[in-house]
Amino acid sequence: xxxxxxxxxxxxxxxxxxxxxxxxxxxxxxxxxxxxxxxxxxxxxxxxxxxxxxxxxxxxxxxxxxxxxxxxxxxxxxxxxxxxxxxxxxxxxxxxxx
Numbered sequence: 582x583x584x585x586x587x588x589x590x591x592x593x594x595x596x597x598x599x600x601x602x603x604x605x606x607x608x609x610x611x612x613x614x615x616x617x618x619x620x621x622x623x624x625x626x627x628x629x630x631x632x633x634x635x636x637x638x639x640x641x642x643x644x645x646x647x648x649x650x651x652x653x654x655x656x657x658x659x660x661x662x663x664x665x666x667x668x669x670x671x672x673x674x675x676x677x678x679x
Contacts, residue, residue, distance in 0.1 A: 585610045588618065 602621045609621045
């Protein structure tokens with residue numbers, strides 16, 4: 582169950598509210614003038630969220646890289662035989678000079 586607390590009540594009952602979050606694993610929405618401002622969640626849930634965000638960013642970067650590779654492959658698929666031969670010759674020359 583999610584509980585909602587006004588910010589003025591939070592100031593008066595901070596220890597009690599933190600105990601509920603920590604011990605009961607109960608998220609608590611903090612409101613000011615009935616407008617949600619923040620959510621208190623157990624620290625472990627916050628860590629899990631941070632880990633999820635990191636993994637999500639890594640996956641997005643990986644997908645971007647795959648898309649770039651797919652676009653490169655797609656653009657090269659329409660090369661003529663002469664263009665392919667030229668690219669191979671260029672690659673061989675670069676390899677020899679390295």
